[in-house]
Every structure is written in C-alpha cells, then in structure tokens.
Amino acid sequence: MSDLLDRLRDVVGAAHVLTDDADVAAHEVDWTGVHRGRALAVVRPASTAEVAEVVRACAAARTPVVPQGGNTGLVGGGVPDGSGTAVVLSLTRMRTVRDVDPVAGTITVDAGVVLADVQAAAAAAGRLFPMSLGSEGSCTIGGNLATNAGGTAVLRYGMTRELVLGLEVVLPDGRVWDGLRGLRKDNTGYDLTQLFVGSEGTLGVITGAVLRLFPATPRHATAWVAVPSVRDAVSLLALAQREAGAHLTTFEIANRQALDLVLAHLPGAVDPLEAPSDWYVLVELAGTATDDGLDDALERLLSLGVDAGAVTDAAVATGPARRDALWALREGISEVQKVEGATLKHDVTLPIARLADWTEAMGHRLQEVLPGVRPVTYGHVGDGNLHYNLNAPSPDGASRDDDLRAAATDLSTAIHDAVAAEHGSISAEHGLGRTKAAAAAAYKSDVEVDLMRAVKHALDPDGLLNPGVLLPPRAGS
Numbered sequence: 001m002s003d004l005l006d007r008l009r010d011v012v013g014a015a016h017v018l019t020d021d022a023d024v025a026a027h028e029v030d031w032t033g034v035h036r037g038r039a040l041a042v043v044r045p046a047s048t049a050e051v052a053e054v055v056r057a058c059a060a061a062r063t064p065v066v067p068q069g070g071n072t073g074l075v076g077g078g079v080p081d082g083s084g085t086a087v088v089l090s091l092t093r094m095r096t097v098r099d100v101d102p103v104a105g106t107i108t109v110d111a112g113v114v115l116a117d118v119q120a121a122a123a124a125a126g127r128l129f130p131m132s133l134g135s136e137g138s139c140t141i142g143g144n145l146a147t148n149a150g151g152t153a154v155l156r157y158g159m160t161r162e163l164v165l166g167l168e169v170v171l172p173d174g175r176v177w178d179g180l181r182g183l184r185k186d187n188t189g190y191d192l193t194q195l196f197v198g199s200e201g202t203l204g205v206i207t208g209a210v211l212r213l214f215p216a217t218p219r220h221a222t223a224w225v226a227v228p229s230v231r232d233a234v235s236l237l238a239l240a241q242r243e244a245g246a247h248l249t250t251f252e253i254a255n256r257q258a259l260d261l262v263l264a265h266l267p268g269a270v271d272p273l274e275a276p277s278d279w280y281v282l283v284e285l286a287g288t289a290t291d292d293g294l295d296d297a298l299e300r301l302l303s304l305g306v307d308a309g310a311v312t313d314a315a316v317a318t319g320p321a322r323r324d325a326l327w328a329l330r331e332g333i334s335e336v337q338k339v340e341g342a343t344l345k346h347d348v349t350l351p352i353a354r355l356a357d358w359t360e361a362m363g364h365r366l367q368e369v370l371p372g373v374r375p376v377t378y379g380h381v382g383d384g385n386l387h388y389n390l391n392a393p394s395p396d397g398a399s400r401d402d403d404l405r406a407a408a409t410d411l412s413t414a415i416h417d418a419v420a421a422e423h424g425s426i427s428a429e430h431g432l433g434r435t436k437a438a439a440a441a442a443y444k445s446d447v448e449v450d451l452m453r454a455v456k457h458a459l460d461p462d463g464l465l466n467p468g469v470l471l472p473p474r475a476g477s
C-alpha cells in the first residue's frame with residue numbers, strides 16, 4: 001500500500017495525501033455522526049487530470065475509491081466503510097467557476113464548487129441558480145449532482161437533474177468523459193449525463209458540470225402559516241397553485257414538534273404567531289424585478305385559505321430580515337434535531353393525495369412500536385416529500401436515545417412498508433448511500449435491481465467505486 005500512497009503523493013503533492021488521524025478524522029464521519037468508517041488515506045486532487053491519475057492508480061492497486069464533496073450527505077454515501085482499505089477522494093480543492101454565459105443561461109463549474117458560491121456567481125451575472133438547501137454553505141455541486149439533490153425550490157425549478165446540461169466525469173478506469181456541452185437539444189443517443197446524476201459516486205467521479213441559469217427573482221412574498229392539519233396544508237397547496245401559478249416557489253411543512261425544537265435550540269428563534277398550531281407551512285412566491293403584485297397574491301391566498309378553514313393564522317414577512325427569520329425556522333430543523341439527540345431519518349415521497357391519511361395512520365402506528373416516540377415531521381410537502389424524522393421519547397425532558405436506537409429497525413421498517421404500500425419512495429432526495437441500499441433493493445423488483453447491477457458492472461466491473469453504496473453487496477460476496 002505504501003507504493004500506492006507514494007504514487008498518489010507524486011500525483012497531487014505530499015501535502016494533499018492525508019493519513020494522520022487528526023487530518024482524516026473529519027472525512028471518516030458523516031454529518032449525522034452516525035456513519036463512521038476508516039480511510040487508507042484522503043487524497044485531494046486539484047484538477048480533472050489529477051483526479052484521473054488518482055483513480056487510475058487506485059484501479060491498478062485494486063483499491064476502492066470513495067468520492068467526497070462537502071460531506072453533508074445524510075445517508076453515509078460519502079464516507080468509507082470500516083475496513084481502512086479505501087481512498088477518500090475529496091473534490092474540495094476543485095473550486096473554479098469556469099464560465100458564466102448569461103445569454104445561453106449556463107454556468108460551468110468544477111465539481112468542488114460550494115453550492116452557495118454557484119448561487120453567488122450566478123447572481124453576480126444577474127441570473128439565478130435556483131437550487132436551495134439548508135446545507136448550501138458546505139455542500140458541493142458534485143455532491144448535489146451525485147445525489148440528485150432536491151431542496152426548497154423543486155416545486156418551481158425541479159430536482160438537480162433538471163438543472164444540469166452536461167458533465168465531465170472520470171470513469172472507474174481513469175478515462176475522462178468530456179460531456180460539457182451546454183446544449184438544450186442533443187438527441188444523439190443514451191443520455192449519459194443523466195446516468196451519472198443520482199449515481200452517488202458509484203459510476204464515476206464528477207469533475208465538472210454545465211448548469212442552467214434562470215432569470216433573477218429579487219422579489220419575494222413570504223409567510224409562515226398556521227394550518228390545522230396536513231389535509232389543510234394540501235388544500236392550501238392547491239389554492240396556491242391556482243392563485244400564484246408560476247410564482248409559487250416554496251411550499252414547506254413543519255409540525256409543532258419541529259418548531260418546538262427550533263425554539264428550544266436555535267439561538268434567537270421566536271415563534272412568529274401567538275397561538276400554537278399542530279402544523280405550519282412556509283410559503284414563498286418569487287418574482288423578477290418587473291413582477292408586481294406578489295404581496296397582493298399572497299394576501300389573497302391567505303384570505304382564501306382562511307375562508308376555506310385551511311388557515312388559522314399567518315405571519316407575513318415585511319422585509320428581508322423578517323423573511324430570513326421565517327426561513328430560519330424551517331432551515332434550522334435538521335440542526336436542532338441533532339442537538340436534541342439521536343435522530344432516525346426517513347426521507348419519503350408519497351402521492352400528495354395520500355399524505356394526510358398516511359401521516360395520521362403512521363403517527364398511531366409508531367406509538368405502538370415505541371410509545372412516546374416523537375415524529376419531527378417536516379419537508380417539501382409541495383413535492384409530496386416528507387422528512388419523517390424521529391426523536392426519542394422524552395417523558396421527563398431527557399431524550400431516551402437508547403430506546404430509539406433499540407427500536408430503530410422496527411420503526412424504519414414500519415415506515416418504509418407503509419410508504420411502499422402507497423407506491424411511494426423511501427428516498428425522495430437524499431439517495432440510498434450505505435443506510436438504505438439494502439432496504440431499497442428489497443422494495444424494488446428483481447428486474448429493476450438486475451438492470452441497476454448491469455449498469456454498475458458495465459462501468460465499474462471491478463466494483464472499486466464507492467462499494468456498498470446505492471447497491472447492497474450480493475448475498476455471499
């Protein structure tokens with residue numbers, strides 16, 4: 001192995017092959033703190049050519065490679081297993097915005113560029129890159145593409161796969177596929193770009209991307225809305241789609257348990273409404289500089305919601321600071337759940353028409369599995385995507401994390417079975433990683449799993465790129 005490490009030092013420079021425990025530690029554990037592995041080394045190339053050399057050297061040494069971006073993934077896909085045999089390939093030195101073309105509506109970036117920096121580069125050119133995640137200050141475009149990330153603007157702009165036109169990818173044998181064509185029309189065969197989107201580092205290492213830009217939307221109308229139930233949230237969504245049309249950008253839900261955790265753990269957080277409600281919706285309309293009437297549209301929507309009994313109260317943002325404060329209540333939830341204690345995450349999609357009944361039935365079912373378990377339910381209800389995350393019972397104010405851990409398999413199985421029964425998805429936007437690879441395969445048909453394995457084998461016959469992620473190991477191997 002020291003031969004491989006010497007070769008890697010030749011390629012990227014000794015300073016960028018990390019092997020000391022203190023240097024590699026942060027790369028061996030994921031954001032949740034649940035997934036911990038061990039790396040042979042962490043390698044930090046600075047260019048596509050260096051990535052290609054690193055991958056080629058690892059292939060020659062039959063050493064697994066785990067691509068890693070900002071390490072904000074929530075399913076353990078960017079951290080190695082516990083064997084200490086894999087090289088973590090960190091893209092974070094590849095941070096160049098290669099080109100911005102406002103007329104073509106494209107931005108071309110290195111895979112290691114942080115999402116917030118892509119947004120800023122687009123804004124500097126008077127355009128919008130619309131992807132928006134709570135982790136945008138740390139996650140990278142390569143990670144966003146590899147997970148096909150969603151976020152809070154999917155309702156209007158779509159998932160990551162709808163925001164990409166072309167990719168540059170280092171293949172498992174070290175060859176480079178240059179697919180950086182920013183064409184909107186290109187029907188010349190299989191769509192290789194889309195093959196790599198959502199492949200979670202198992203088919204290739206994304207090194208560059210051409211992304212789509214949109215007209216800037218400097219105008220916003222934002223409200224934190226109290227709704228009695230999930231059913232009312234869905235009724236309000238239907239009204240919002242009718243009243244706000246294309247301006248409707250965000251429609252997020254949170255239960256009272258989620259808000260309570262934010263108020264308890266997020267410094268400065270204040271409940272914007274006087275009376276507590278079981279459920280809330282964060283709704284935002286966004287428009288260009290010439291789009292007048294967003295505030296009126298929001299007022300009309302809320303008033304129709306009150307008339308329909310779907311809205312009991314609302315706080316409307318009166319300026320940027322107030323808007324930020326309302327957004328913080330939503331975006332702070334992941335972080336405060338972690339502060340509260342052990343968290344069991346479920347990232348599910350259901351047909352929107354089934355959300356209300358499903359959530360109600362699930363709440364009862366889980367109390368049978370673990371009395372007192374606390375569903376912290378929130379997410380992108382406009383996309384049918386709930387983060388049905390659980391915190392431990394806390395009968396006397398202290399989170400009983402061991403009880404949650406002991407019941408984890410039963411709780412997750414109950415949730416995933418109930419999702420499958422509705423023909424939903426057990427991973428809406430976070431991917432499968434190590435956490436859900438086996439579960440997802442169990443819910444898929446043999447045909448689907450065979451096709452996925454065939455694609456993997458065609459590109460990575462030796463199985464060296466992110467083994468154990470997305471597809472579970474075959475039985476007996």
Ligand code: FAD
Nearest residue numbers: 069070071072073077078134140142143144146150201206
């Ligand atoms: P990493 O965590 O480093 O890696 C994720 C996966 O991508 C791994 O399988 C890894 O091997 C692979 N990968 C990374 N870079 C590359 C590359 N260049 N080439 C090939 N494979 C690569 N996700 C959502 O979808 N919506 C949300 O709303 C959302 N909110 C979040 C909020 C918080 C507070 C946090 C912590 C996370 C959130 N996430 C969300 C999850 C996470 O931020 C996304 O999955 C993100 O896309 C991961 O990017 P990353 O650069 O951190 O990737």
Ligand code: MLT
Nearest residue numbers: 074134334345379387389
């Ligand atoms: C979010 O939307 O905040 C995250 O995707 C959810 C999570 O952290 O589970």
Ligand code: ZN
Nearest residue numbers: 151379387429
């Ligand atoms: Zn989310």
